[in-house]
Amino acid sequence: MTAGTVAPYQPDQQTGRDGFAPLLRAEWTKFRTVRGWVIGTVVAVLVMFGLGLFAAGASSSSCQSTSGGPVRTGQGCVTIPPVGPGGEAVSDSFYFVRQPLAGNGSITVRITSLTGLLPPANGNVPGGPNAPIDTRPGLVPWAKAGVIIKDGTAPGSAYAAMMVTSAHGVRMQDDYTGDTAGQPGAVSPASPRWLRLTRSGDTITGYDSADGTHWTLVGAVHLAGLPSTVQAGLFAASPAYQAITEGFGGGENGLVGPSQDTAVFDHLGRSGSWPAGAWTGEYAGAADGSGIGGYHQASGRFTVTGSGDIAPVVPGQAGDAGTTVTQHLIGTFAGLIVVIVVATMFITAEYRRGLIRVTLAASPRRGRMLAAKAIVIGAVSFVAGLAAAAAAVIFGAQLAHARGSYVYPVPWPTELRMVVGTAALIAVAAVLAVALGTMLRRSAAAVSLVIVAIVLPYILGAASILPVGAADWLLRITPAAAFAIQQATPQYSQLTAIYSPNSGYFPLAPWAGFAVLCGYAALALGLAVVLLRRRDA
Amino acid sequence: MEATIEVNGLRKRFGSALALDGMSFTVHPGQVTGFVGPNGAGKSTTMRVILGLDSADAGTALIGGRPYPSLRHPLSHVGSLLDAGALQPSRSARNHLLWLAHSQGLTARRVDEVIAQAGLGSVIRRKAGGYSLGMRQRLGIAAALLGDPPVLMLDEPFNGLDPEGIVWARGFLRSLAAQGRAVLVSSHLMSELQDTAEHLVVVGRGRVIADTSVADLITTASSGRVTVRTTARPQAMEVLAHAGAVTAATGRDTLIISGLAAEKIVALLGESGVLFSEVSAHRASLEEAYMELTRDAVEFRAAVAVPADTEEPAR
Numbered sequence: 001m002t003a004g005t006v007a008p009y010q011p012d013q014q015t016g017r018d019g020f021a022p023l024l025r026a027e028w029t030k031f032r033t034v035r036g037w038v039i040g041t042v043v044a045v046l047v048m049f050g051l052g053l054f055a056a057g058a059s060s061s062s063c064q065s066t067s068g069g070p071v072r073t074g075q076g077c078v079t080i081p082p083v084g085p086g087g088e089a090v091s092d093s094f095y096f097v098r099q100p101l102a103g104n105g106s107i108t109v110r111i112t113s114l115t116g117l118l119p120p121a122n123g124n125v126p127g128g129p130n131a132p133i134d135t136r137p138g139l140v141p142w143a144k145a146g147v148i149i150k151d152g153t154a155p156g157s158a159y160a161a162m163m164v165t166s167a168h169g170v171r172m173q174d175d176y177t178g179d180t181a182g183q184p185g186a187v188s189p190a191s192p193r194w195l196r197l198t199r200s201g202d203t204i205t206g207y208d209s210a211d212g213t214h215w216t217l218v219g220a221v222h223l224a225g226l227p228s229t230v231q232a233g234l235f236a237a238s239p240a241y242q243a244i245t246e247g248f249g250g251g252e253n254g255l256v257g258p259s260q261d262t263a264v265f266d267h268l269g270r271s272g273s274w275p276a277g278a279w280t281g282e283y284a285g286a287a288d289g290s291g292i293g294g295y296h297q298a299s300g301r302f303t304v305t306g307s308g309d310i311a312p313v314v315p316g317q318a319g320d321a322g323t324t325v326t327q328h329l330i331g332t333f334a335g336l337i338v339v340i341v342v343a344t345m346f347i348t349a350e351y352r353r354g355l356i357r358v359t360l361a362a363s364p365r366r367g368r369m370l371a372a373k374a375i376v377i378g379a380v381s382f383v384a385g386l387a388a389a390a391a392a393v394i395f396g397a398q399l400a401h402a403r404g405s406y407v408y409p410v411p412w413p414t415e416l417r418m419v420v421g422t423a424a425l426i427a428v429a430a431v432l433a434v435a436l437g438t439m440l441r442r443s444a445a446a447v448s449l450v451i452v453a454i455v456l457p458y459i460l461g462a463a464s465i466l467p468v469g470a471a472d473w474l475l476r477i478t479p480a481a482a483f484a485i486q487q488a489t490p491q492y493s494q495l496t497a498i499y500s501p502n503s504g505y506f507p508l509a510p511w512a513g514f515a516v517l518c519g520y521a522a523l524a525l526g527l528a529v530v531l532l533r534r535r536d537a
Numbered sequence: 538m539e540a541t542i543e544v545n546g547l548r549k550r551f552g553s554a555l556a557l558d559g560m561s562f563t564v565h566p567g568q569v570t571g572f573v574g575p576n577g578a579g580k581s582t583t584m585r586v587i588l589g590l591d592s593a594d595a596g597t598a599l600i601g602g603r604p605y606p607s608l609r610h611p612l613s614h615v616g617s618l619l620d621a622g623a624l625q626p627s628r629s630a631r632n633h634l635l636w637l638a639h640s641q642g643l644t645a646r647r648v649d650e651v652i653a654q655a656g657l658g659s660v661i662r663r664k665a666g667g668y669s670l671g672m673r674q675r676l677g678i679a680a681a682l683l684g685d686p687p688v689l690m691l692d693e694p695f696n697g698l699d700p701e702g703i704v705w706a707r708g709f710l711r712s713l714a715a716q717g718r719a720v721l722v723s724s725h726l727m728s729e730l731q732d733t734a735e736h737l738v739v740v741g742r743g744r745v746i747a748d749t750s751v752a753d754l755i756t757t758a759s760s761g762r763v764t765v766r767t768t769a770r771p772q773a774m775e776v777l778a779h780a781g782a783v784t785a786a787t788g789r790d791t792l793i794i795s796g797l798a799a800e801k802i803v804a805l806l807g808e809s810g811v812l813f814s815e816v817s818a819h820r821a822s823l824e825e826a827y828m829e830l831t832r833d834a835v836e837f838r839a840a841v842a843v844p845a846d847t848e849e850p851a852r
Contacts, residue, residue, distance in 0.1 A: 009540050009566060009687035009717035026640035033632035034625055354623040358680070361588045361617055362640040364606040536591040 023363055023372035030346075031376055037342050041380060044338035044426075045388040051331025052392030056323060056400045056407075080406060081313040082156030082285075084176040085223075087411030088489065089313040092155045092176075093285030094237035095293030095306030096148070101232040105272015106198040107147050109234065110212060111164050112189045113264040116143050118241050119257030138259075139166035142311075142496060144173075145236040145263030145304060147197050149204055151223070152231055155285050158223045159310065160204040161235065162195040164263070170195070171494070172206035174221040176312050179494040182208040182218040194267070202226050212267065233279065236263050236293065236306030242496055258307055260292045265302040283308075314489045315408045316503025322406035324488040325415055326504045328396030329422055332486065333455050335388055336426055340454070343377045343430035344446045347437040360537045367529045374434050374525060378427040385426035389419040410488050421485030421514060428514075428521045429454055432479065435524035439531055453520070454479045461501040468500045472507040479520045481506070484513025539601045540566035540687035540719040542615075547586055547596035549743075556582045557593065558743035564721045566687065569714045571734030571751075572723035573827060579743040580723040581619065584692050588617055600688055610641045615688045616681030621673035621697070626666025630657065630676050633665055634683065641684055648683070655679035656705065670697025678706070689713060690721045695729045707733045727827035739830050747830050751823065758826035759819050763799045765792040766815035767806075776809045777802065793819055 031037055084090035101107075117135035146163030160174040162182070170182030170193055187193050194209035205220040238261040283291035285308060292307040315324045350356040363369040393415065400407045410418075429450070437446040457480035461471035475481050484506035491499045499505040506513055542564035549557040557579045564570045572580050585591040587598040589605035600608065600615050608614045624633055634648045652661050655675045660668075668676065674694055681689055691710075695703050710733055714720045724730055730737070737754060739747040747754065767773045767790060774784045774792060782797040794802060803816050 009719075022640055022642040026636045029632065029636035029639050030625075030628075033628045033636065036627055349625055353625060354620050355625060357585070357588075357590050357619055358623050358637070359640075360590055361619075362612055362637055364589050364608065364611055536585070 020368060020372065023368055024375060026362070027369075027372045027376040031380060034349075037346065040338055040342040041384045044335040044342070045384050045391075047338060048329075048331035048335030048385075048388035049391045049395075051334055052328045052388075052396050053399055055327045055330045056392075056396035056405075057403060083409050084156050084312070085158045086175060086177055087409055087414075088177065089315075089408050090156055090176040091239075091285075091309045091311050091313050092157075093283070093291055093308030094235050094310050095281070095291070095295065095304055095308075096150075096153070096231070096233060096235050096284040097279050097281045097295045097302060097304055098150075098153075098231045098233035099274055099277075099279055100229050101149070101199065102229045102273040104198075104200050105232075105270065105274065106196060107149070107232055108194065108196040108212075108267070108269040109147050109265045110192050110194050110267040111145065111187050111263055111265055112192040114139065114143065114145055114164055114166060114187050114261060116140070116166070116238055116259060116261035118259050139261055140239055140241050140259050140496070141165070141167035142309070142494060143238040143259065143261040144171070144310075145234070145261060145265075145306070146195050147233070148235045148310075149197050149199055149230050149232045151226060153282075153284055158226065160197065160206065160221050160223060161310065162197050162206040162208065162218065163235075164193050164195070166261070168494070170208045170218065172218040172221075173310070173494065174204070174223065176310065177490075177492065178221060179492070180206075180219040182206070182216070183210065197232070199226075199230065199232075199272070234263075234265055234268075234295075234302055234304050235310075236261055236304040237309050238307045239309040239311065239496065258292065260305055260307040262303060262305040265304065266300055268300065268302065309495075311495050312489070312492050313408075314492065314495060314497050314499075316500075316505065317497055322408050323396075323400055324408045324504055325393055325397075325410055325418055326486050326488045328392045328400075328407075329389055329418065329486050331388070331392060332385075332422055332426070332483075333458055335385070336429055337451060337455055339381050339384065339426050339430050340433045340450045341447050343381065343433035344437040344443055344450065346377050347373060347434050348441060348443040348446060351441040352443070357537050366532045370434075370438060370525070370529055370532055374431045377430045377434050381430035382423045382427035385423035386420065389422040393419055408488065414488065417510060418486050418488065421510060425482045425485055425514065425517065428482070428517050429479070432517070432521040432524050435521065435528040438528035439524070454482075454517070456480075458483050464502045471501045475501055475513070476507045477516070479517045481508050481513035482517035484508045485510045540717065541599075541601055542587060542688060542690065542719060542721055543597075543599045543602070544583060544587065545597045545599075547583060547593045547598060549582060549586065549591065549593050556743055557586070557596075560596070560740065560744055562738045562745050562748050564688075564719045564738075565736070566719040567714060567717055568735040569710050569720045569722055569730075569733050570736045570738060571727075571730040572721050572738050572740070573727055573730065574725065574740035574746075576725050578725075578740045580725075580740060581692055582743075583740075584617070584619060584690055584721075584723065587690065588615070588619070590619075610684065612637070612641045612684030612686060614684070614686055615690060616684060616686040617689070618674075618677035618681045618691045618694055620692070621670060621677040621694075624665040624668075624673065624676070627664055629662050630665045630668065630672075631661040633676065634680055637680055638683055643683060647685075651679040651682045654682055654709075671699055671702050674698055674706075675702070678709070687717070688719045688721075692723045693725070694722060695724060695726075703729070727824050731823050739827065754826045754830075755821055755823065758821035758829055761798075762793050762795045762819035762821075763797065763802055764815065764817050764819045765794055765802060765806075765813055766790055767792070767811060767813040769811050769813075772809070773806060773811045773813065776805055776811060780805055 081089040082092050116139040118138040143166040144163040146161055148159055148161035150159035151157035158175055162172050164170055164187045169184035172180045194212045196207040198205045202222055203220055206218040207215040208218055209215045238259045241257050241259040281295040283293045293305050295304045315322060350359055397407050433450045436449055440446045457474040457478040460466050461475045487506050487510055491505055545561050547557045547560040560583050574580055586593045638648050655678050657675055657679055674697055698706055710720055734751060736750050738745055777784050777794055782794045785793045787793050799816055806813050
């Protein structure tokens with residue numbers, strides 16, 4: 001038989017579908033048929049979930065939490081903060097001089113003075129809540145006083161307020177987290193401030209003025225579901241004094257003690273339906289009446305003294321016995337290590353055995369093959385991460401509640417972002433691992449590099465090992481920046497607190513941090529495709 | 538698509554070593570083509586270039602007239618077995634075939650068909666890591682058949698097969714070629730290709746030394762030589778050498794004579810009274826023909842086994 005006489009071979013089977021789907025299916029088949037990789041993924045979920053539960057259970061407290069407001073539950077126990085309209089933990093204690101306002105209306109006032117008292121500089125904070133404070137004159141930066149319109153007196157209820165502050169000028173604040181700057185500068189008899197709040201339906205508008213004639217709009221806020229009759233009037237509040245010093249791994253509260261402020265109001269003007277009777281003065285937000293405050297009214301002049309704060313409460317501060325959802329996700333780094341190993345092996349095992357040649361002979365378009373691999377390992381890791389994160393958050397909270405410890409509430413969109421973002425972090429890290437595995441072709445080198453790039457900076461930054469400055473930089477420029485996706489509470493500019501990586505605050509915004517990781521992964525994947533195409537298999 | 542492999546002027550250098558030096562040949566359908574040469578002659582490199590795995594510095598390699606990387610579902614065009622050990626050890630053999638099938642849009646039904654063809658039935662669900670080399674070769678052949686391709690290219694498929702396996706593989710490859718497929722089988726041992734290949738591409742030092750049918754090769758290697766069987770070997774050698782023949786002793790009582798026709802030899806030995814039991818035209822073995830061809834091209838002589846009964850020139 002010679003070549004010329006042979007009938008060409010006619011295959012009797014149909015050629016399969018062309019396109020990307022078969023590649024995805026092939027890579028998925030590859031993944032699911034290696035038992036070690038499937039077990040590894042399950043282990044990653046269990047480790048992540050287990051460590052989360054451990055963190056949630058470890059911070060147990062003997063205090064019984066009661067709902068419905070701040071309750072001081074005894075020595076060593078936390079005050080359970082109320083929950084604001086946005087779902088976050090808030091502080092809602094201040095001195096309130098109020099009257100009911102029915103329907104629409106407005107309140108205008110002039111403030112001529114804001115003074116206050118601080119705890120002694122030597123750190124001798126008096127013991128009992130009602131003990132007289134051995135004090136020195138002074139104000140904390142966010143000492144505040146002004147006019148407020150509030151849903152009611154229930155802790156955590158909605159409000160909007162115009163205020164003067166000691167160091168941040170005139171502000172309009174609403175619902176604990178909203179904060180808009182008005183006129184800058186401190187208030188004094190020579191430089192008084194006029195403030196006005198106007199209610200129209202659900203909208204409250206704030207104005208300020210230096211002379212009571214020329215008014216400037218500061219802001220308008222919408223308080224959904226505001227009742228027709230609200231509580232309105234004057235207030236004064238002064239957050240606790242904190243001497244924050246820089247320590248290794250984060251700030252330290254060297255001294256924490258109560259402070260108070262006193263504001264002098266006059267030229268009170270009102271429009272709308274106000275009662276003719278007297279004002280009610282009370283310390284709002286402390287069930288046992290422990291707050292400092294009082295008021296004095298004489299010849300159109302109100303002198304109001306208060307303490308406490310109307311602001312968010314953030315975790316990670318001195319004496320904080322609660323946990324956050326972030327801590328329930330503490331196992332992420334451990335699960336991530338396992339996922340990184342599996343994802344790296346997904347490609348390097350092929351190099352080790354020469355299987356890559358079979359793969360590339362079956363899929364000569366190499367970029368598509370790698371894309372399919374990345375999508376499969378990314379999807380598997382995402383599902384695993386989602387399961388682990390959701391379970392850790394749900395059961396972590398249940399365990400913490402069951403053991404009587406406090407979990408800071410977070411708004412549901414934040415919680416969703418943390419859970420889905422954690423899954424996405426793990427997925428993108430897996431893609432990065434596949435890309436580096438393709439570039440290096442060696443399991444040990446690729447695994448080490450990815451762990452050094454993601455897990456190590458996170459541990460160094462979040463575990464008080466490095467000074468804050470270095471930790472901040474690590475968590476900005478390394479792929480570990482993506483852990484910002486797990487930040488439970490934003491950094492509030494209107495709240496003096498320790499915002500450091502080891503107390504759960506990251507230098508970048510959640511999605512910005514995640515974008516850093518995505519950038520690294522995209523870069524690595526691009527390089528991997530170039531190398532894969534260029535190199536002999 | 539025409540079932541051919543066309544290799545034209547391939548050159549490739551690995552560092553200072555020239556792996557391919559103008560490799561050119563064509564594999565035609567309907568026959569098994571042996572791809573033979575000593576280790577390091579460039580066989581595997583050529584195959585990797587054909588599959589688009591390695592890029593050549595110069596030259597082209599086409600499957601049915603098209604470069605491999607342009608093929609959609611390439612396993613339906615070429616089935617290949619480069620390295621039987623290219624397996625994930627912890628994956629079962631069947632799942633190895635399954636992902637390959639999925640990558641070509643094929644189903645598990647096709648996997649079961651090639652498992653039966655390759656005779657892998659009972660052990661197919663075991664982990665591939667536990668397979669003997671012979672079993673891996675069968676698995677690799679099954680993988681090459683997945684796409685039912687018109688072209689097959691197998692690198693050293695007989696390695697590790699037991700004698701029964703070698704017989705099976707020879708018959709199987711011949712039957713695949715008889716279906717009209719082009720089958721290229723490489724080997725560094727010519728004897729493995731005996732009774733299998735009809736055509737040979739002999740390579741050495743990265744280039745083709747001979748591109749010939751097996752029949753022509755053996756005729757050339759045998760031409761004009763005569764085997765003489767005699768108990769009086771020294772006398773016979775003396776007589777024939779005196780008449781101008783080149784004589785070579787290949788055994789205690791056998792000689793191979795070139796340069797004299799058989800009738801002349803019979804006459805000379807008769808005249809001189811040298812007794813002989815046989816004078817016949819010599820038929821060279823494939824091995825002999827190959828050794829003759831590659832004598833100059835062998836780079837790693839030690840790697841090529843030299844059979845003890847190979848003729849040694851003597852005068």
